[in-house]
Every structure is written in structure tokens, then in C-alpha cells.
Amino acid sequence: MSGGGLCPEPALAQPADVRVLTLRVVAEEMYRARPGWEAELQRTVKTVSDIYERSFQIRFQIQDVMPWTIGPAVPLQTIMTRLHREMAVGAADVLVGFAAERCEGLHYGVAHLFGRVAMVQSGCLDTAILSHTGPEVVLSHEIAHLFGAFHPGPSGAGSVMRYGPADRFDSQNARIVRMMRARDFTTGVRGVDEAMRQAWSAIHAEGHASDEPNPLAGAIANAGAALAAEGKMPEAEALIREAAAVDPSAARVHSMLGLLLSGQAPAGGRERASCATCSGSTGARRAPTSGSG
Numbered sequence: 001m002s003g004g005g006l007c008p009e010p011a012l013a014q015p016a017d018v019r020v021l022t023l024r025v026v027a028e029e030m031y032r033a034r035p036g037w038e039a040e041l042q043r044t045v046k047t048v049s050d051i052y053e054r055s056f057q058i059r060f061q062i063q064d065v066m067p068w069t070i071g072p073a074v075p076l077q078t079i080m081t082r083l084h085r086e087m088a089v090g091a092a093d094v095l096v097g098f099a100a101e102r103c104e105g106l107h108y109g110v111a112h113l114f115g116r117v118a119m120v121q122s123g124c125l126d127t128a129i130l131s132h133t134g135p136e137v138v139l140s141h142e143i144a145h146l147f148g149a150f151h152p153g154p155s156g157a158g159s160v161m162r163y164g165p166a167d168r169f170d171s172q173n174a175r176i177v178r179m180m181r182a183r184d185f186t187t188g189v190r191g192v193d194e195a196m197r198q199a200w201s202a203i204h205a206e207g208h209a210s211d212e213p214n215p216l217a218g219a220i221a222n223a224g225a226a227l228a229a230e231g232k233m234p235e236a237e238a239l240i241r242e243a244a245a246v247d248p249s250a251a252r253v254h255s256m257l258g259l260l261l262s263g264q265a266p267a268g269g270r271e272r273a274s275c276a277t278c279s280g281s282t283g284a285r286r287a288p289t290s291g292s293g
């Protein structure tokens, strides 16, 4: 466990080097019911965009804001599944859902490592009174997951990935986001090539939340499960073997491989099995073994 200290604020980026991350934003009906929601949404995205531009030369650009209706009392897992199914990313790099008053326990946000979809909760008791669960923190945290950031170990305490404010990144995750800043979001985890996987794994091995399965192995295995669900068994097997290579100790990956070799499609697509449901304030909290992770 080393190399996890917090980074000082980096120098201003050169404008020519800025990577623009385009966002399709989805706002559900309870978020839209609050007065001034559009200005608040724009403010939240701008705040985090400014942080990412200073830190990583990544600027967010809202491509469009789409209304969405979820209905009353829908569980968070169902909301995420439906968000993937009902709302297309379109031409944007990523899709971010904003919801209000739909928190479940300590789940303030959701994103899948190297995925394209994130969700930000607001308007809950915690997010209203605890500054480190505010929408800027959650958005900063979840977007970092889309770039491959993980929950660091104790040396990363105070980072946005573990209890910290929106503009503090631990050195491990800062290196990962910088390494991945040009990534093509249409390629998913399969676009993370072998050299990047090795670099990611070396950084992850410096220290990470001890109670979570390796999220890169999980993301690759989920990509394999998705292929298996399409009947592409040889490709699925190859990916699940890649996941096992990333984390040879991952019990879930081995059981998926066992199922596949016995001729069955491993259960669990990306929504069911992916890491991680998480929050800026509880970065080290255990992800459920089922559900959105």
C-alpha cells in the first residue's frame, strides 16, 4: 500500500490539449419538479467540468437534456436497468441521469467501471445536509469511474473516490484518469488494451478498498457475460479468461467460466453484476454482490 497520497491542484491545462467529454443528460420527473432544476443541473455539471479541466484537461459539454419519467417508488436497481434500456447515449460520450429523492441507503450515485452511464442522486436527506454527498461530489466520483477510477484504500482517504470533496483526487486515480483521458467510450472495457490493463492493475495493486472485488476483472467478465447472452460463446470465453488473468483470485469470474465451459450462459449482464453502486462519501463501502454492484 503505497503511492496513494493526495495530489496538489495541478497547473492550468493548455486549452489546445483539452479533451471534450460530451454528456447526454437525463432528468427524471422528481428532479424536474424542483424549482430552478435546470440552472442547478447546469451549475453542477459546470462545477465538475471546471474541476476536470483543471485536473485532467477534460471539459464536459452537455449535448442535450432529456426529460424522463420513472414513476413512483421504483427501486434504484430497476431505475439503472431502465436507464440503460430506455435512454440511448446517442452521439454523446456518456449518459448521466439526475434523480431526486430516490436515494436508497448510502447509494448516492451509480456508475460502471469503464461504462458509459452514470446516475447522480440528489434531494435526499443526506445529500441535503452532508456537503460531501452533494451532486458535484457524486458526479465527479461517478465520472471518474467511467474513466476507470476505483475506490482507493486508506491512503486515498480524502479523495473524491473516498469521502473527499469533488476536487480532490488521490494520486492513484489521478494517474488512471490521465492515462484514460482520451478514451473512446464507445469501446467499453474492451477498448482498454493490454498495456493499459497492466498499467491500471499496477496502480490498483498499490492499494485499494479491501472489501471489493477487482472492478476491472468484473467489468471484463460482465462484457463476456453480455456476449454469452448473445450466444457468442467463444468470444465470451476469451473475455472471461481475460478477466481471470486480471484477477486470478476472482471467485465470481471462475464460476462464470465454469458455467460457460459446461455450455451455459453465465447469469448477469452488465446491470446485474457490475461494480459499482457507490457514493462520494462512502467510497470504501462494500458493493452488493448482486444488483448494480
Ligand SMILES: [Zn+2]
Pocket: 141, 145, 151, 276, 277, 278, 279, 283
Ligand atoms: Zn464509487
